[in-house]
Amino acid sequence: MPTDDDKPEAGTPPPGGAPPPAPKPPVKPPDPLLAVVPCPALDRLREMLPGRVGDPHFFAGEITLKVAPDHLLEVCRFLRQDPACGFELLVDLTGTDFPDEEKRFRVVYHLASLRNGQRLRLRTEVGEGDSLASVTPIWPGANWFEREAFDLLGIHFAGHPRLVRILMPDDWVGHPLRKDYPLPGYPEHHLRYRTADVTRRSYVDISWKAAGERAAAIVKKYKGQVGAPESAPHVPMPVDETSGQKTGD
Amino acid sequence: MFRTQEMEINMGPQHPSTHGVLRLKLRLDGERVIDVWPVIGYLHRGIEKLAESKEFVKITPFTDRMDYVCAMSGNLAYLGAVEKLCGIKVPEKANYIRVIMVELNRIASHLLWLGTHALDIGAMSIFLYTFREREMILDLFEAYCGARLTYNAFRISGVPADLPPGWKEECLGFLKLFRQRHHEYEQILSANRIWLKRTKGVGYMDAEQCLALSVTGPVLRAAGVARDLRKDEPYAIYDQLEFDVPVDDGCDTYARYLVRMAEMLQAVRMVEQCLEKMPSEGPLMGMRGRKMRPRKDEEVYFAIEGPRGEQGVYLISDGTDRPYRCKFRNSSFANLQALAPMVQGGLVADVVAVIGTLDIVLGDSDR
Incomplete structure (x- = not known):
């Protein structure tokens, strides 16, 4: 029973009926969310460092650029130093776990340029045992963001000044934001806070x-x-x- | 004859001036701070992990619990991200109500900052005055949404209710009163000799350092950079409002005080304009399905200018009505990194002033 949210596919033939002879391709207006936005920094980057970055993806006025982990530092340094790009602010850095993919973690860097008024998202992938180059030499503010990604996801950043846990306790086992980490936590952690011994005190x-x-x-x-x-x-x-x-x- | 010895001192997590549960490992040489290692995470509740298992609509109350001093901003940042991801348009009237609430909450947040910051440094009376005015704002919020701290006042695609009858007049009365009271605060502090001694030149950080450490908000604006997302990347209806971005190039605690004080007056201006321009009729909720159905494998980042700086939300969708990943980029977390360079070489007593001037909320940084 389709609800108002589950709309049937436009080209699906009705069950039992004859298939339509020539299914016309439905003319859809282009999705405004996928509109291409101009970005001078992107053109500059592709001109100066050809082959280092993939094709940009546009969604909701944002630009996502895929970078191979080997070229990450080079691209970041260029984006920081080149006057036409000038991304002097690393707004955010975070990771996401995709356990079914070949390289498990996807790491994104949200960059902002104040002088040029641009934003850019860099995206790279890293496997579970591998390590990613730290961007702290370029943006020192990445320090805590990388510690957080290490703490919650277990991504290792090579060259980080002191990669230790930041939000979880130092002796914590596991990385909670991984998809295979159970939402209520492991039972061993529950035992720590068991109150039965306290209430039975005479x-x-x-x-x-x-x-x-x-x-x-x-x-x-x-x-x-x-x-x-x-x-x-x-x-x-x-x-x-x-x-x-x-x-x- | 004189022997110096470095000392390690723990400050917090139950220290009254750390504004929550922040622990600082201070390395001291007498009265001088050599280094500081902030320890956070005491308020970590795993909101990002929880959010992955909830529908989009059910995540909004979590955002109240992060930055509980300015919960409206948290709501707006999260809802803006969801609306951006799903391509939902918000009606004009709802946007006006949202901006009124967010700006009032910015005043309330800055009032709390002013009171506690001054209290930490030693000015007792201003604390009582700012909380008196903050209470009036909380009364206004209570009249609108029923809550005084964790509002959950907005919904995806709009707001649930119109302003109650008489609210507008109450609010205008408060704003008129607040302008006088704001002048009183300035008379108490701005030229106070003790206040100047405790804030001038304390916690110095210039624009270059701020940007390198991802510091945003009033701290960056007090370093001479006119970065304000309400002007630079206007969201809601900020492009229809007239306001200035207060900037100071003092780079110290006193400059941040001046910037935040001026921001309060700008917020008053904005609320007054909103109340005047707001359409009296019109829908409050936009069109959307019962369930959120974003495009598969897309990601958005949406940021607003919260009272502490850039407050962003990053969402990854997998085509279902739950986010695959929901990351909150909270300004307290990023700004707290600036603590160590600000206090190094300073006096122990100034650590308290610097914590106050960064205006951190630990629920915001720990999530």
Whole structure:
């Protein structure tokens, strides 16, 4: 039963009916989301470093450019230093796990140029055991972003000044944003925070009567010794004999 | 005769001036800070992992819990990304309401910053005044959406409700009052000798360093760079509003104070214009299906100018109604990197001032 969201395919023949003799190709207006946007930096990059980057992909006014991991540093350095590109701001760096693909992690770099008013997304791929060149020499701000990608996905960045975990505890096992990491976490981690041992704790008798007796016993034990107050004898708390509870104020 | 010894001191995570649960490992030489290693992650709730298992509509409340001081901005950044991914148009009136709420929340966020920042440095009274005005804004929010901190006030493709009757007059009354109160804050602080001593030249960071460390927002604008996404890449209806981008080239804590103070007045201007220009009739929600069906294997990044800087959301779709990946680029996380270069060589007491001037929210940085 198709709902209002599940529209049937335009060219699907009705079941049981004869197939239409000549299916006309449906004339669709071009999707505005896929419109090509001009980007001078992109033209400059493809002119100066031919063959280093793939074809750009346009979606919703954004440009995505695929770069091979081997050429990453070269392309980044060019984009940072060339005056026509001038991407002086690394806005974001993050990774995504695609476990079914040959190279497991996709890493994206969101760049922005203030002086030219452009944005660009670089995209590269890296396998699980491989490492990717760190861009901290070009944008020092990549430091924490790369630590985060290492922490949550386990992507290794070669040349990073100190690649340690940032959001998870240092002794954490596993990388939570990987798709094979279970959403509730591993059971070992649950055991850490089990509260059963705490709730089963038995308490000593702390009624006022018992406390008064214990205090009297202590005073008796130390009576006459150095430091024990001779002149101020211990006055036990007033105790209600029937309930054992403190009476009055 | 004199012997110096380096000392390692822990500051936080329960230190009152760290604005949440930030821990700093300070390496000190007497009163001088040699190095600092910030430890974050105490508030990490795995929102990005959670978001991968939820429908697009169900992720909006998470964005309230990240930057809880300015939850409206978080909502707007996330919804803007979803609308960009699915190609949804937002009606004009809904955009006006969104901008009113976001700008009011920017004032509230800056008021909280001003109060706590001044309190950390030692000015007690301003804290009481700013929270008095912030309370009025929260009352306005409560009248609109029922919540005072985690609003969840917008929906995909629009806003759920019109402004309640009488709200506009209340808001205009508040804005009028706020202009006077803003003048009072400036009288208390701007020429205060203690305030100047504690902020001038403290936490110096120039434009080049800011850009290298991915620092955005008022910190970058106080270094002389007029970077404001509301002007540079206008979203919603910011291209129809008249406002200035306050810039200062002092590069220090005092310059950031001036920039944020001026931003509050610009926000007041914007809200006033919005209330005046807002169409009285019109749809509040745009056209969309019951389920989000974005194109398969596409990715978008959408960013807004939050009170702390560029607040972006990066989404990857796999054609279903859930995101394959949802990454929040939060400004507190990026700006916190600037802490170490700002405090190195300074005094221990200035660490507190620098934390305040960066205006971090730990829920924002830890996610």
